[in-house]
Amino acid sequence: MLELYRLEGCPYCETVADRLDELGVDYESVRVEALHSERDEVKRVSGQRGVPVLVDEAYGVTMAESERILEFLEANYA
Structure with missing residues (x-):
C-alpha cells in the first residue's frame, strides 16, 4: 500500500490525493504538522x-x- 504524507489544505497534496482517488489506488493518508x-x-x-x-x-x-x-503515478498506475 502507498503512503501519502500530506498537510491539510495544501493544494499540492490535494492534487496528488485526488489523482490517487481517480486512479483507484489504495493509499494511507498520513497527516503532518503545519510547522x-x-x-x-x-x-x-x-x-x-x-x-x-x-x-x-x-x-x-x-x-x-x-x-x-x-x-x-501516470507511468505506473494509470
Missing part, C-alpha cells in the same frame, strides 16, 4: 520536511514534489 520543525516523520522517511511525499514500497520509491509524484 516544518515538527515534521520529524516526513524527515525520517524522505530526508526533507516538505510535502507531499509519496512512499511506494512495492516500487521501492520515496519521492517528494507533486509534479514528480504525478508523473510516477
Whole structure:
C-alpha cells in the first residue's frame, strides 16, 4: 500500500490525493504538522520536511514534489 504524507489544505497534496482517488489506488493518508520543525516523520522517511511525499514500497520509491509524484503515478498506475 502507498503512503501519502500530506498537510491539510495544501493544494499540492490535494492534487496528488485526488489523482490517487481517480486512479483507484489504495493509499494511507498520513497527516503532518503545519510547522516544518515538527515534521520529524516526513524527515525520517524522505530526508526533507516538505510535502507531499509519496512512499511506494512495492516500487521501492520515496519521492517528494507533486509534479514528480504525478508523473510516477501516470507511468505506473494509470
